[in-house]
Structure formats: C-alpha cells, structure tokens
Amino acid sequence: MLALTLQIVLNGLTTGLVYVLMALGFTLIFGIMRVVNFAHGELYMVGAFAVTVLSGKLSWPYVPAAVCSVILVGVLGSLLERFLFRRVIGNEFNCMILALAVSICLQSLGLIIFGPDEIGAPRPVTGVFHFGSGVIPADRVFVGVMAILLLVAFYFFLNKTHFGLMMRAVAQDPEVAALHGIRPKRVHTAAFAIGSLLAGAAGALMAPIYTVFPYMGELPMMKAFIVVVLGGLGSLSGAVVGGLLLGIVESGFATMLGSTAAALVAFAVVVATITIRPEGLMGRRS
Amino acid sequence: MRFMSLVTGTAIALAGLSSAFAQDTLKMGVIGPMTGPGAQWGLAAAGGVQIAAKEVNDKGGLKVGDKTYRIEVVPYDEQYKASVAISAMQRLVNQDGIKFVFGPVSSAGTLAVMDISRDTKTIGITGAYSSKALDPSNPYMFRVYSVASDFAEPMVKWLKKNVPTATRVAIVNPNDETGWDSDKLLTELYKKYGYMVVAKELYERSVRDYIPILTKILAEKPDLLDVGTAPPASAGLIVRQARELGYKGHIVKIGGSGPRQIIEAAGKDAAEGVINYIPADEQNPAYQRLAADFKTMTGNEMNPLLVNWYDGAYILMAAIQAAGTVTDTDKVRQAFAKALPRKSVLGGTIELGGKNLYGIDNAFLTTNYIGVIKHGDVVAVGTAD
Numbered sequence: 001m002l003a004l005t006l007q008i009v010l011n012g013l014t015t016g017l018v019y020v021l022m023a024l025g026f027t028l029i030f031g032i033m034r035v036v037n038f039a040h041g042e043l044y045m046v047g048a049f050a051v052t053v054l055s056g057k058l059s060w061p062y063v064p065a066a067v068c069s070v071i072l073v074g075v076l077g078s079l080l081e082r083f084l085f086r087r088v089i090g091n092e093f094n095c096m097i098l099a100l101a102v103s104i105c106l107q108s109l110g111l112i113i114f115g116p117d118e119i120g121a122p123r124p125v126t127g128v129f130h131f132g133s134g135v136i137p138a139d140r141v142f143v144g145v146m147a148i149l150l151l152v153a154f155y156f157f158l159n160k161t162h163f164g165l166m167m168r169a170v171a172q173d174p175e176v177a178a179l180h181g182i183r184p185k186r187v188h189t190a191a192f193a194i195g196s197l198l199a200g201a202a203g204a205l206m207a208p209i210y211t212v213f214p215y216m217g218e219l220p221m222m223k224a225f226i227v228v229v230l231g232g233l234g235s236l237s238g239a240v241v242g243g244l245l246l247g248i249v250e251s252g253f254a255t256m257l258g259s260t261a262a263a264l265v266a267f268a269v270v271v272a273t274i275t276i277r278p279e280g281l282m283g284r285r286s
Numbered sequence: 287m288r289f290m291s292l293v294t295g296t297a298i299a300l301a302g303l304s305s306a307f308a309q310d311t312l313k314m315g316v317i318g319p320m321t322g323p324g325a326q327w328g329l330a331a332a333g334g335v336q337i338a339a340k341e342v343n344d345k346g347g348l349k350v351g352d353k354t355y356r357i358e359v360v361p362y363d364e365q366y367k368a369s370v371a372i373s374a375m376q377r378l379v380n381q382d383g384i385k386f387v388f389g390p391v392s393s394a395g396t397l398a399v400m401d402i403s404r405d406t407k408t409i410g411i412t413g414a415y416s417s418k419a420l421d422p423s424n425p426y427m428f429r430v431y432s433v434a435s436d437f438a439e440p441m442v443k444w445l446k447k448n449v450p451t452a453t454r455v456a457i458v459n460p461n462d463e464t465g466w467d468s469d470k471l472l473t474e475l476y477k478k479y480g481y482m483v484v485a486k487e488l489y490e491r492s493v494r495d496y497i498p499i500l501t502k503i504l505a506e507k508p509d510l511l512d513v514g515t516a517p518p519a520s521a522g523l524i525v526r527q528a529r530e531l532g533y534k535g536h537i538v539k540i541g542g543s544g545p546r547q548i549i550e551a552a553g554k555d556a557a558e559g560v561i562n563y564i565p566a567d568e569q570n571p572a573y574q575r576l577a578a579d580f581k582t583m584t585g586n587e588m589n590p591l592l593v594n595w596y597d598g599a600y601i602l603m604a605a606i607q608a609a610g611t612v613t614d615t616d617k618v619r620q621a622f623a624k625a626l627p628r629k630s631v632l633g634g635t636i637e638l639g640g641k642n643l644y645g646i647d648n649a650f651l652t653t654n655y656i657g658v659i660k661h662g663d664v665v666a667v668g669t670a671d
Binding site for chain 2: 004007008011015111115116117118119120123128135137210211213214215216218219250251254255256258259260262263
C-alpha cells in the first residue's frame, strides 16, 4: 500500500506540474488583461507541433528545438494581442468570443497542415528512475524539473524585475499605473506573450510524452480552467496550489477508482469551490 | 434575328444531346471518425470507399440495368460520438437523399442510427464491433468485416498455444459501448481458456495519461496485457507507459487494428513484440498498391482496415448490380446473398454469415491475421479464423 501511495504521489506531482504551467499562463493573461483565453490550449498545441517538426522532421536536438518552439509561441501570442485582442480589451464577453474563434482557427489550421493523425515526437530522455518502491519515467522527471525551473524563473521575473513590477501594477490598477508612466498596452502585449510562452513550453515539454494532434489542446485547456477556478482566477500562487492539488487528487482517484471517477471528482471540486468559496483557494474576494 | 435564332436553337439541341449522354450519379455516404482518437479508422472507411469509387468511375461507371452511374462518395465526421453520428445519418438520408451508407464506424454511433436505417430503409454497412450492431429487427444493417466476436476466440486459442507461460490477464478498454462489449467478450473468453483475469479497467477516450490506471493494474502482476479496442494511438501510449512502469509481460490487442499507429505512439522499442489482430497481410502486393493510392490521395499512412472498406464498396456495388436497382433497398439487401461469397482484393474469400451469433446473416466474414511487431515492422504470423 505504501508503494502504491508513493507511486500515486509521484504520478500526481509530475502531472500537476504541467497543469501548473498551463494554468499560470492562463491566469496571468486573465489577471492582467481580464481575458479568458480559450485559445490557450491551442497555443499548447502549436508548441507541441513546433517541437515535433523541429526535432522530428528537421532532426534538431531537442533543447534548441524546444527553445525555438517556445519563442515561436510567445511571438504568436504577442501578435494575437497586438492585432486582435487589443481591439476588444475591456469587454470580457467579446474577448471570450474572440478567444474561442482563435481557438477554432488554430485547430483547423493544425488539421489542414498536419492532418488528423496522432504523431509522436522524438524523446529527449528515456529510461526510469526508482524512488524507493515507486517508479517514475525519466522523461516525466525531466518535464517536472523543467517545469520547476520555469516556475522559479517566472517567480523571479514577476517579483524581482522592474518589468515584473510594472505587470503587477497594471494588474492591480491600470489607470494608476499609467499615471506613474507605465504603458499598459506594452504590458498587455508582454503579458500575453509570456502567458502564451508558458503554454508553448507545456506543449513542447509534453509532446515527447504523449502524441501530437490538432485537438490535443482541449484537455489541457479544460484542466487549466479547473486549476484556476480551484486556485482563484488571476491568482498565480493559486495556480501553483491548484495545479498540484488537482494532479495528486486525479492521480489518486484514477488509480483507485478509474479515470471516469477522477474526471467526476475534478468537476465536483470545481462545483464545490464555486459554491463555497467563489474566489478560489487563494483568490481575493472582489 | 435569324442568326440569334440559329444560335439559340443549336444551344438547345446541344444541351439536349449532352443530357442524353450525361451519366446519372449514385451517391454513397460514409460516416466515421475523421478527427480525434480513432480518426485512422474513419479515414480508412472513407479512403477505401473513395478508392473503389474512383476505380469504377475511371472504368466508365457502375452499370445497373440499362443505366450507368458515376459513384459519388459523401463522407461525414462522427467524431466517435453517437449524437454526431445521428446528425450525419439524418443529413445523408434527408438532405443528400442517400440510400447507401458506409458506417458509422463506432458502435455507439451505429446503435444510435439503427432506427433511422430501419425506418428509412437505408442500407448501412457498419464498422461497429458491438454484437448489438447486427440485429434481425434491422435487416438493412450489415457489417463490413469480422469483429472481435468472430476472431477473438481463435486469437485466445493462438495465445494459449504460442504464449503458454502467460496465465494472469489484465484488460484495458475505452469506457463506451465498444469498450464494454469488448470487456465482456474478452473476460469470458480468457476465463474459458483457463486464464485468470486479474484486472480490468475502462478509461475515458480523451485521456492520454494512463499511468494511474496502469499503476493499479500492474499491482496485480499480470503477465498478459490486452488493450482491447483502444484506438491505435491510445494503445501505443498504453504500451509505452506500461513498459516505462516496468511491465515486462506480453501485450496483445484483440480489437480495432492499427499496428503502425501503435509503433508511432509507443516507439519502436516499446512496441516490440506486441501481438495484434490485423485484417490484412501488409506484404501482399494488392495491399501495397492500396497503401500507395491512399498515400497519394491523403498524404497519410494507410490503416489496414481500409482493405475491408474497399472490399465492402465492391460488395455493395455487386449487390446493387445483382438487384438491378439503385432505389429499391429491399431488393439490394436481399441481393447481398448473391454478391457473396467473393474474393477479397488480397485473395482471401469473403462470405456472408453471422446468423449463429447475431440471428441474421448480415456479417461480411473476412480473413483475419495475427501480426507481431518486430523491429518496427508488422509480421503476419498466423490467421485467426
């Protein structure tokens, strides 16, 4: 039983860290721009396809392929903000509809370019690690370590850099921030790019672990949504707590009662959170 | 004025002449998952029918009675969802006016459209694995290939003989009509042949992380893991993740075929030794010709099930010709008994049967092979008949 519990926790932590990466980008964009970005899953898909093409078809080493993929998704995000979302910022409903439209367009583009087949990306790491009686595939450890590094980098960027301070200022009050000489539009573009970059990073990291196909973003998008509702929409610490919690709870229920029960529990937790604590575990009451 | 009358008259005469020589069109629908998990099966259905239709059209069309028809194929995506399959069937029947439909490919979709097929007398040629897909109450529904209930027992017998060390079986299937049916069938068969079924799991089709359910399964220490009717890419991920968790036993797939996609998703090393049901021998020259045609047409690798849909299209066309009508589906369904048996493009014989299992002779009984993945290739090692 101890071995099974250890395995459940290890599985949950690795899955949870990817949820955190997805949710961080999603909640960052909402926190600063009030945009519920339903195209976030498709940015994950673009990251996964980019790394698959670069490391698979063009035979690049994985790390440069992943770095280029992440930058590509970041640039795509900044372009989406600059040419599409900027026009509707301030109107949450229009932003949501626009995000849905972008999501469908990116999915369809993926389908046209790559077809519906699920393809595999070359794996940068193989083998397994043994933690006591638990076993964990080396590629998942790699993903977990990379996710932690990204989280730490993101934390320092947001809390220890001037631009991070500007972002937090715009998130709190864009008008007062503008009075202090901060240009909110510039911050919006950067926030959208960084949020997209995090989704692209999750996609590039997960591509070698799962298969890559145009609709692969739907499930991670749903998980990101659950995580931010659980942790608190717009709360970065909530995204971390929510992601890890969801990963471990899902792992436990999927192992003990099956994947259907795990999905049911995830949504039951969302319903309970919205009912009992609408602002989420770490969110602020507005 | 006289010149204008001459031009107009000539135009009318030419129009009349061209319509006299114009071919009538016979539309055939296809309903299958063209996107998402299982897309390989839907694309195989559409591809097989389209290749057969193109061949017939290139030879001048399908002669039925004293008329010759150009075949037009109308495919719709069912997304492996019953509700979408119903919409597709209603559109084919009511809007496109189609009387002959290949599919749905999924069991849930097929069971959902059974009433529409029967009430509108639309011939359906399904790819559903569920035993409920063929029923005497709907004589218009046929099945294009042998399914698990036809080949599972010969495969389990083959395993008993060729993998004698395995005794403890774990079974994984999707949590839907197809999976439930497969789970029931495989459990009964493994028990019948003296195996101990130590674990059974059903998973949601959207899931990609199988490590939690595999953790539970592997705790029961199976030495034979059957991935049943999991779509090929999902099966590949299950294979890879099971190997990563340290599973060293045998892996078998007695269900929907797709060894190439298993290799793609699992990787060559993890897929080594996986035993698959395969509907066709890939070394056969006719198979390779169809694979090349499909690659040219779609740019994708061919799923072996395409062979069955290709053969199925020719069987339907033979039945229509034998019935001498494209509108009276009662005559066409009765004419399947005249169209079969016939040779498959790969050389085996396809027969009409199924009464002993389903109460109605509406199953195309095809030759089934057992394939083993070796060094990234699929090698046929026997037949499962």
